[in-house]
Amino acid sequence: xxxxxxxxxxxxxxxxxxxxxxLQRLVxxxxxxxxxxxxxxxxxxxxxxxxxxxxxxxxxPKPGGHAIPVVANLFADRNWIADSLGVPASELLSRxxxxxxxPLPWVEVTAAPAQDVxxxxxxxxxQLPIPKHNEHDSGPYITAALLIARNPATxxxxxxxxxxxxxxxxxxGVLLLPRHTKHYFRMAEEAGxxxxxxxxxxxxxxxxxxxxxxxxxxxxxMEIAGALLGQPIEMVKCRTNSxxxxxxxEIVIEGRILPKVREPEGPFGEFPQYYGPRADREVxxxxxxxxxxxAIFHTIVGGGVEHLLLGGIPREATLLEHLQRSFPSVRDVRxxxxxxxxxxxxxxxxxxxxxxxxxxxxxxxxxxxxxxARRRGRHGCRYRRSHRDRxxxxxxxxxxxxxxxxxxxxxxxxxxxVGSGHQRQDGHRRHQAGCDRADGIQAYSRQGH
Numbered sequence: 001x002x003x004x005x006x007x008x009x010x011x012x013x014x015x016x017x018x019x020x021x022x023l024q025r026l027v028x029x030x031x032x033x034x035x036x037x038x039x040x041x042x043x044x045x046x047x048x049x050x051x052x053x054x055x056x057x058x059x060x061p062k063p064g065g066h067a068i069p070v071v072a073n074l075f076a077d078r079n080w081i082a083d084s085l086g087v088p089a090s091e092l093l094s095r096x097x098x099x100x101x102x103p104l105p106w107v108e109v110t111a112a113p114a115q116d117v118x119x120x121x122x123x124x125x126x127q128l129p130i131p132k133h134n135e136h137d138s139g140p141y142i143t144a145a146l147l148i149a150r151n152p153a154t155x156x157x158x159x160x161x162x163x164x165x166x167x168x169x170x171x172x173g174v175l176l177l178p179r180h181t182k183h184y185f186r187m188a189e190e191a192g193x194x195x196x197x198x199x200x201x202x203x204x205x206x207x208x209x210x211x212x213x214x215x216x217x218x219x220x221x222m223e224i225a226g227a228l229l230g231q232p233i234e235m236v237k238c239r240t241n242s243x244x245x246x247x248x249x250e251i252v253i254e255g256r257i258l259p260k261v262r263e264p265e266g267p268f269g270e271f272p273q274y275y276g277p278r279a280d281r282e283v284x285x286x287x288x289x290x291x292x293x294x295a296i297f298h299t300i301v302g303g304g305v306e307h308l309l310l311g312g313i314p315r316e317a318t319l320l321e322h323l324q325r326s327f328p329s330v331r332d333v334r335x336x337x338x339x340x341x342x343x344x345x346x347x348x349x350x351x352x353x354x355x356x357x358x359x360x361x362x363x364x365x366x367x368x369x370x371x372x373a374r375r376r377g378r379h380g381c382r383y384r385r386s387h388r389d390r391x392x393x394x395x396x397x398x399x400x401x402x403x404x405x406x407x408x409x410x411x412x413x414x415x416x417x418v419g420s421g422h423q424r425q426d427g428h429r430r431h432q433a434g435c436d437r438a439d440g441i442q443a444y445s446r447q448g449h
Contacts, residue, residue, distance in 0.1 A: 017229050018248035019202045019296060022074065022084055026057050031076070037062045041070075041140070046133040046301050049073055053305045059296075066129035068251075070297045074205060075306050081313060084205040085228055093332070095228065096317040100213055103223030104232055112236035112247030119289040120240075123169040127289055128251065129297050130166055134269035138278065140166045141268060143307075144300040145199035145253070146211050147174070148243050149181050151218060152188045152195065157244065159211045159221035163276075163302075164199065164284070165265045172199075172284040173265030174257070175276070180217050185257050185282065194256035196241035197284065202250025202298045204229065212311055214318040222246070240287040250298070251291040255284045271311065272340050273303040303340070312341025319345065 026032040033056045039045050041064035049058050049072035060070040075081050082089040119127055130140040142164040150157050158180040165173040176182040181197075188195040200207075210225035226233045235244040238254045245252050262280040270276045300307050312335040323330045332348040335341040 017204045017206070017231065017233065018246075019071075019204060019250055019298065022205055023057070023059075023071065023296075025083070026074075031080070032057045032059060034058075035060045038065065039063050041066075041129055041131045043132060043135065045070060045072070045131045045299075049299075049301050050304055053301070063129045063131070068129050068291075068295050068297050070129050070131065070299055071202075072299050072301060073304070073306055074208075074298070075309050077305070078309055078313065081205065081209065081309060085209075092313065093317045093320055096209070096213075096314060097321055099210070099224045099227035100215065100317070102227055103219070104226035104230075106220075106222050106226055106233040106235045106244075108244060109234050109236050109247050112234070113292045114236060114245060114247055114249040114252050115239065115290045116293045117291050117295075118239060120287075122286045122289055124166050124172070124253075124286065124289075125169070131299050133299075133301055134275075136275055137268050138165055138264075138266055142166070142172070142199060142201065142253075142299075143302060144208070144298040145201045146203060146207060146246075147181060147197055147199055148222075148245055149184045149195055149197045149257075150243055151184055152191065152193065154218065155242070156218045157220050157222065158184060158218075159207075161208075161211055163268050163270075165268070167263060167265070167283070170286040171263075172253075172255070172286065173263055174282050174284055175265060175268075176257075176282050183217065188257075189259040192259060194258050194285075196238075196243050196256055198238050198241070198243040198245045199253040199255070199284075200245050200249045200251075201253070202296050203246050203248070207233065207246060208310055209314065212314040214314060238288075239290060249292075250295045251289065253286055254288045254290070255286040258283050258285055269302045271303050271307055271342070305337070308337055308341040315342070323347065 023032060033052065035045075035048055035058055039048060039060050045060055045063055048060075052058050053073050054076055056076065057071065057073045060072075063070045075084075078092060079089045082092040082095075085092070085095055087095045124130060125140060130142055132140045133143065143161075145161065145164060146159050147162050147164075148157055148159050160179065160181050162177075162181070163175050167173045176185060185195045204225070206228040207222065207225045210221045210228060213219075213221055213224050215221060215224065222233050222235065234247040236247040237244055238252065240254045241256070243254070261283045263283050264278055265281040266278040267275040300310075316333050316335055319335075320330070320333045323333065327349070329349045329352060330347060331350055334346045334348075336344040336346060338344050
């Protein structure tokens with residue numbers, strides 16, 4: 001992408017509902033740097049992104065020799081997310097809450113930049129610059145794709161993000177948690193059919209943020225994205241199936257989740273900075289790849305600031321709305337980075353009397369969190385690997401550890417900050433992006449791209 005310096009006086013995010021508009025904004029405000037050409041896709045790219053995650057977005061030209069560049073670190077802090085939506089940071093949660101309450105339906109178009117180039121003969125690693133992020137990851141992973149699926153009965157779409165392991169030229173292993181996409185897949189599988197899906201890479205930040213909304217089944221997150229932007233998202237029908245995807249996306253991978261097929265997926269470095277274990281999981285067969293001219297590939301480093309904030313802010317908005325229904329004195333909440341924006345909750349209240357916080361804690365304030373913690377089961381953390389497992393053992397069985405006890409404290413004790421067990425414990429192997437290899441940082445440039 002040739003990106004000159006944008007004019008802040010005329011630049012408006014709602015005029016650019018795509019990734020390129022946000023990158024232009026980052027260029028204009030000196031928040032985007034460009035790495036040297038040819039940074040390796042194996043570990044090195046993730047290491048450079050991790051090194052700069054609190055400072056800059058990074059664009060990697062010709063990574064691993066690919067013509068398509070990779071971008072990472074779209075957000076270094078919550079102020080960047082607010083900026084992408086055109087609101088002050090103090091209004092970020094209220095903006096998200098309002099978008100969930102008042103979604104804006106998308107509009108369908110017949111032609112789209114996302115389909116400028118169409119590949120029906122698919123070879124994922126040859127056609128796309130897909131990085132391997134962590135030392136013990138099972139291979140390259142697509143980490144920033146919106147997985148869009150349609151309800152087989154109604155056609156209503158769901159949008160979410162899942163870790164996607166490249167298992168072959170046209171094959172992807174995907175982790176489906178027991179939420180809406182998996183519900184749609186079970187409906188299709190029980191009928192003996194595959195579930196049509198699309199993996200959408202490179203969209204406006206509002207679309208990524210909306211995908212993480214705590215919404216009801218059959219609430220279309222692209223309508224929340226439209227409300228966040230203040231204008232409908234333009235969507236286009238895929239070339240090989242009935243899924244509708246953002247018309248201004250950089251890359252779209254069209255495919256089907258196959259019924260009655262499970263193949264090994266993992267391990268992969270997850271958001272708590274520990275590896276998720278290897279197991280047999282659902283499989284996507286890829287039918288086509290479409291993309292824009294001069295496409296850009298977006299990746300998210302697992303457990304990095306971008307990953308944590310994108311998951312944390314929608315959760316904060318949901319928690320704040322729930323707490324304020326019962327406790328009008330609650331003013332704000334934060335899921336802290338120390339708890340990976342999931343497990344440590346700080347609550348700001350307008351205290352009217354002595355002992356009020358204690359009453360909240362011992363009353364109904366933490367009941368929803370306590371209930372959720374109990375439902376997660378004894379160990380809480382979903383992903384564990386024993387420190388006794390050998391480095392090369394990809395099939396290690398998750399082990400018991402003290403961290404389960406730590407997680408159960410989330411919501412069970414009356415504390416101002418709820419404990420998580422995120423701290424390193426025996427029984428886990430911690431991951432570090434790119435094995436701390438950051439050679440590529442030696443020659444980055446602050447010029448726009």
